[in-house]
Amino acid sequence: MFTIASVVILLKNIRFYCFALITRIRRRLLIYAIARSRRLYPLLSPRHEHVILITKNIIYKPGDAATLRSEAAAMRYIAKHTSIPVPRVYGMWTENESEGSLLMGRCPGKQLRLVWGKLTDAQRQRIREQLRDYLAQLRALPPPRPGWIGSASGGPCYDQRLSYDPFGPFPDEAEFNHWRVSLLDRMAEASSKIAIRVQEMRSSLRNDHAVVFTHGDLASDNIVVEVVGDGPNDARVSGLIDWGQSGWRPEYWEYVKSLHGRDTVGNWADLVRQIIPIYEAEWQLDQEMCLIHGGGR
Ligand SMILES: Nc1ncnc2c1ncn2[C@@H]1O[C@H](COP(=O)(O)OP(=O)(O)O)[C@@H](O)[C@H]1O
Ligand SMILES: [Mg+2]
DSSP, X not given: OOOHHHXXXXXXHHHHHHHHHHHHHHHHXXXXXXXXXXXXXXXXXXXXXXXXXXXXXXXXXXXXXXXHHHHHHHXXXXXXXXXXXXXXXXXEEESSSSEEEEEEEOOSSEEHHHHGGGSOHHHHHHHHHHHHHHHHHHHTOOOSSTTOBBOTTSSOEEETTTEEEEEOOBSSHHHHHHHHHHTTHHHHHHXXXXXXXXXXXXXXSOSOOXXXXXXXXXXXXXXXXXXXXXXXXXXXXXXXXXXXXXXXXXXXHHHHHHHHSOOOSXXXXXXHHHHSOXXXXXXXXXXXXXXXXXXXX
């Protein structure tokens, strides 16, 4: 006689074996698709060999499971609530606790880094206007609770610049600042001069910024632009990509993060200042904290 408990165990076993089978099939298919891709498609970006086309319009991106989960959640959320062009998410799964895979649609065109030098002045102006509009839409998205700092999935923040591990989420900016300054503790313990400066920084950090949705890795490699001719309307932003470090952050975060990387588009800093509100005091303080912390890519 089957008892309810034995039926439940049987169903659980069937579920487990089905998952295992699906995982095996998916791995095999992926190995085949990657080998096929290397034969058929050029690299999307020589600097990012891990991100590949597996069909003409579908991109495979492997990486840290938690960051990819945050990236997929953000792209779904942004697609639903704004008119910002973001890749369509076809699937995201984890291979194990640390490795994941993301399948997403391809945004037509090339990285802004590669096309910016070839655009006409009018086309550059159009790109600036589009980016300004998209960032304004992003910044208008309210956090789930006022002042809440975390990612679109409702989980912690990811930020390669500060920590390899996720951090937060935080109920407000004061908690976020507390965590941020705690990164400097080790250096403060080693030097009394640094300890005094860290204490000064702790008290000068503001807790009253608005909290807004932030891409968190805005760079000329993460903006895809499609150019079809020389006319002013022949160039457009076709995608903002790479949302793994996005989420609700203090309003200055986008500015500070965008300027942090060593972007290779000549006038990137000028472009940033034209599309995002400027927070010079926060930027100076952030730079100093990064210097003490030793963080940064
Ligand atoms: N959905 C997409 N559409 C078009 N190109 C993409 C897309 N996703 C990634 N790429 C290309 O691959 C590169 C690396 O992808 P990205 O997601 O930025 O990876 P990483 O997190 O390593 O920076 C991008 O700079 C871009 O050239
Ligand atoms: Mg990128």
